Amino acid sequence: MTQPSIAELDRELNDAILNGTALQAFETYYADDVVMQENDAEPTIGKDANRDREEAFFAAITDFRGGKVLATGVGDDTTFSHWHFDFTHREWGVRNYHQVAVRTWRDGKIVREIFYYG
Template sequence: MQSLSENIHRLNDLFSRGKVLEAFDTFYADEVVMQENEDEPTIGKAANREREQEFLANVTELRKAEPLKVAVGVHCTMVEWHFDYTHKEWGVRNYRQVSVQEWKDGKIVKEKFYYAN
């Protein structure tokens, strides 16, 4: 079994290369709960995968998805990201986001994203 540090670095590498769904399928648990800021959480892998697919379908140009800082705890990781992309509905987006992941048995069971709207 890979260490948490190895898992988060592999996950980040896949995201950085635009392989978001591959990363999602590999590292997210069936019962995953994901939340954007203080919005209502989305529960379950199927619902979250659908949300990711919808987001990706609306990205017209991805210029950067770069992890800037990574912190690894006992069952938790945190990543500061720099994103730069164009979205069909939102236009050009260039911002930093922090994602906090809780892990169990090598999979993410909870993830929350913090960023300015």
């Protein structure tokens, strides 16, 4: 059986985010040693720590008005997704912005993800 390409895996993950199943998809698509980072902030290392961070983020969203993938790209072991999000967060207030997620893949799992936004 052939493993899906990273383009296919990235599309499946993006679809899960848009369908409200991001936390379930986290278990499927992220490696145990994943490193995730927001802009230039200190990275969060390991699946357990990142799961906690993701759960806290989604729990703090009080109103989700929409998300959309605007563009994607694929390179050697790397995918890019340009997003638009519109939501209200309990601590940050209204967030209506663009974000680029850069994902590095190894053996069908994300080992590094960096989110760039202003």
